[in-house]
Each structure stands twice: as structure tokens, then as C-alpha cells.
Amino acid sequence: MLLDSPYREEIIETVFEKSNFCFVVVDNQGMLTYLNDNYCEFIDVEKEEAFGKHVEDVIENTRMHIVVKTGIEEIADIQYIRGNYMIANRVPLYSKGKIVGAVGTVLYRDTKEWMKMNSHIKDLLLEIEQYRKKLINQSGAIYSLHDIVGSSDQLNKVKEKIKKVSSGDVSVLLKGDSGTGKELFAHSIHHLSERSAKPFIKINCAAIPEELLESELFGYVEGAFTGAVKGGKLGKFQLADGGTLFLDEIGDMPLNAQVKILRVLQEGEVEAIGSEKVQKVDVRIIAATNQPLEQLIEENRFRKDLFYRINVVQIKIPPLRERSEDIRVIANYLLGKITRRSGKRVVDFDESVKEFFMQYQWPGNVRELENVIESAVHLTNSDTIKLEDLPEQMQATPFILKQGTSLKEIMNRTEKQAIEQALNKVNKDRTKAAKLLGVSKSSFYEKLKKYGL
Numbered sequence: 001m002l003l004d005s006p007y008r009e010e011i012i013e014t015v016f017e018k019s020n021f022c023f024v025v026v027d028n029q030g031m032l033t034y035l036n037d038n039y040c041e042f043i044d045v046e047k048e049e050a051f052g053k054h055v056e057d058v059i060e061n062t063r064m065h066i067v068v069k070t071g072i073e074e075i076a077d078i079q080y081i082r083g084n085y086m087i088a089n090r091v092p093l094y095s096k097g098k099i100v101g102a103v104g105t106v107l108y109r110d111t112k113e114w115m116k117m118n119s120h121i122k123d124l125l126l127e128i129e130q131y132r133k134k135l136i137n138q139s140g141a142i143y144s145l146h147d148i149v150g151s152s153d154q155l156n157k158v159k160e161k162i163k164k165v166s167s168g169d170v171s172v173l174l175k176g177d178s179g180t181g182k183e184l185f186a187h188s189i190h191h192l193s194e195r196s197a198k199p200f201i202k203i204n205c206a207a208i209p210e211e212l213l214e215s216e217l218f219g220y221v222e223g224a225f226t227g228a229v230k231g232g233k234l235g236k237f238q239l240a241d242g243g244t245l246f247l248d249e250i251g252d253m254p255l256n257a258q259v260k261i262l263r264v265l266q267e268g269e270v271e272a273i274g275s276e277k278v279q280k281v282d283v284r285i286i287a288a289t290n291q292p293l294e295q296l297i298e299e300n301r302f303r304k305d306l307f308y309r310i311n312v313v314q315i316k317i318p319p320l321r322e323r324s325e326d327i328r329v330i331a332n333y334l335l336g337k338i339t340r341r342s343g344k345r346v347v348d349f350d351e352s353v354k355e356f357f358m359q360y361q362w363p364g365n366v367r368e369l370e371n372v373i374e375s376a377v378h379l380t381n382s383d384t385i386k387l388e389d390l391p392e393q394m395q396a397t398p399f400i401l402k403q404g405t406s407l408k409e410i411m412n413r414t415e416k417q418a419i420e421q422a423l424n425k426v427n428k429d430r431t432k433a434a435k436l437l438g439v440s441k442s443s444f445y446e447k448l449k450k451y452g453l
């Protein structure tokens, strides 16, 4: 913390005077108490002359004196100054619960500076995108272990196992519920293997109609069937030659295709549909499933011999609800990712949302978390995601029973959530919130105290 730092003075001096920002501070009457050199230079005034004057007499179109009165921060506000528009932040300064002034920062001195920065960033993003595309073209695997966020023991164990098995050429079966990140792990294995410079090819066995699956996997020659394209088509096995083939949702693979895949894996040879020739292929198989293959075997829907072939190493990815330590960090990471993409400034989650995230069961795992945050980012009117920004059907989900949770605890948490929601709805007006919930003011205040709100 800044206060504990032995260099407190130096840090403050550097932030205020040496960084390239413009700072202004006013007292609770709007009188100027501080203006750094950068600001003086920007508006062309002498520091000594400015101090003690009302901020309106020094800075054109300022709203610092208004922020002192409203107590409401103004972020990235556009202010006309010196013949141009600057972008400014104004934040009220509180001491012991009372407004004692306000601090202003100039983010960009004119819109040109902002546009320059904007196009610089766009340029960098474009460059990254090109590198990504190149990488995808080269191998098809874009994610590495580094992209898998979370530090729970359960996740770390999986990452350790991935590191161990990647370098060998063994087949890996990734098991886990939908949305747990199996595809990210498959990419990571490929990246860490000696095949990383070779293609990573994915096929989603559930997404391709049964009659097309074989031609997708093994390819076909010209004229193999009506509708076959001229010149034929390479199959995923041929495309993955030298690299990795990721068979996603392998539990949905039809039995016919299973027999053929097994043959390719045993013999290292593939035969395109309509071809008499066999072709040597060298692929490493990574398969993923969210279905219990052992049960499918019992029901004669999955071949035992293929199971043994692909199940050399089995890695189970735990569902999100079993690694709740990861939820906050993944949620923050996803919030950053989504806001960067959408350009909307949303910086945090309300404490009640964080709590809700921790006790929700996440049947759709990280994918569901990502969808929920994406929708909340678009719906929110503030820079912080609140409970009411979450999808309605989620808000209707009461606390899910976890082992050891007493009824009293559930009721308390629900009550706290309801109070927080009510407060947020009426702009923190306690009288209105009490009315909204149909409780007396005194009992409402008691509850606020109880929950530290």
C-alpha cells in the first residue's frame, strides 16, 4: 500500500509532478489548492497566480466546483478548452465521510491526442490480430497454458499433468463438463509438444452430420459421390499429418466412423473415400468428451477397442463449481477481455455479484460465466456490474445449497442481496429503498448495520 511505502513522498512527487499528466485539486468551495506544472503549461498560467483563485477563473469550462457539490465523479468527460476538446476525469475527495474537495486529471489534452492514441492502439491490436492469424494458419492452435486462467490446486494439478504428457506422443483423453476449457487444454498440449510447428486440426464430431463425417475425416477423391467437389478434398487426418488431430465430442462419433478411425490409428494409414490408394499419416490424437464413455461402451454406443486406443492418458478437467477460487480471477480476466473487445468502460463487479458468482453452480462452466459477463457489460449503465445487470433467470436462482450451509445463512445472504439490489435501484436513497422493500426505516437501518452496508 502507498501509505506503507518508504518512498511515499517520492511516489506522490513522481505521480503529480513528473508523470505526463495534468492534475488539479480544489477545496470544497471550488478554490484552487493545487495545479501541477503540466497543467500550468497546458493552460498557460503561472502557478503562483492560479493558487487561491476560484477554479472557474483559471480553467475554462471547468466542472470541478460542481463535482464538489454533487459528490458524483465524472469520468472521461469532454471539456472544451483552448479551442479544442480535452478528456477529463473529476473525482470528489472525501475525508471522514465529508467532501473536502475534488481532484481532476486530464486524460488527453485534445481530441487529436486521444485520436492519436486511439489509432496507435488500434494499430497495435491489428498487428496482434495479424500475428494471431499467422499462427492459426501455421498450426491452428492459438491458446497455450498461459491463456488458461486460474490458480486453484485442482487447475494447477491439471496444468502439471498437461506439461508432463505433452512432450510424449501419447493419445490424451480430456474429460470434463461442457465449457470447462477442454479445447484450451488441447491447444496447450499441441503447443508444448514437438509437433507445435505442425498443424493442429480440430473436428467437432457432434456438429457434423453422420453422412458427412467420414468424408470430413478421411477426405474423398474426385467423383467419389454426387456432389463431390472437383479435384476431391483432403480429410482432417491428411491435413493434420505430422501434427495433432483434436476429436472434440468424441462420444458423439457414429459407430461406423469409429471403426474406420481405429483402423487409421492402428495402421497409420488413411484411405480417402472412392480411392484405392492408402496414404501414410502420422497424427497425434487428443480427444475430448463430456459424456461418460465407459457408460456408452456398456450401451454399445462406443467401441471398447477405440476407447483403449484414445484413453492412454486421461485428464479430467474439474467443473468450475469445484474450484471456486478460480471464479473471481477468471471473471476479472473475462471482464477485461470483453470490455477491450466492446470498447465499453466497465471496470469491476459489485461485491454482491462477486458473492453470487461464488455460490452459483455454473452448469455451463466458464462458457456460461463468459456469456453472463458479456450480457451484463452490454446491459449495465454504470462502470460496475450490479446484480440487476445479470440475466433475469439467474437472479431468480436462490442460493444453491452447498454442504454445510444453514437455512439462517441462506436467508441472511438473500436478505443482504435484496437490500443491495433495492439500494442500487434507487440510487442509494435509504428511505426509498426501505419503502421499496416494504420495511420500516428503523428496521431497514438495523439491517444495514447488520450487513455492514
Ligand SMILES: Nc1ncnc2c1ncn2[C@@H]1O[C@H](COP(=O)(O)OP(=O)(O)OP(=O)(O)O)[C@@H](O)[C@H]1O
Residues within 6 Å of the ligand: 147, 148, 149, 150, 176, 177, 178, 179, 180, 181, 182, 183, 184, 185, 248, 288, 289, 290, 330, 366, 367, 370
Ligand atoms: N481457465 C480458463 N481461462 C480462460 N478462459 C477459459 C478458461 N476455461 C475456459 N475458458 C473459455 O471458456 C470458453 C469455453 O471453453 P472450451 O471451448 O475450451 O470448453 P470445452 O470444455 O471444450 O467445451 P465443450 O465441451 O462444450 O466443447 C472458451 O471461450 C474458453 O476460452
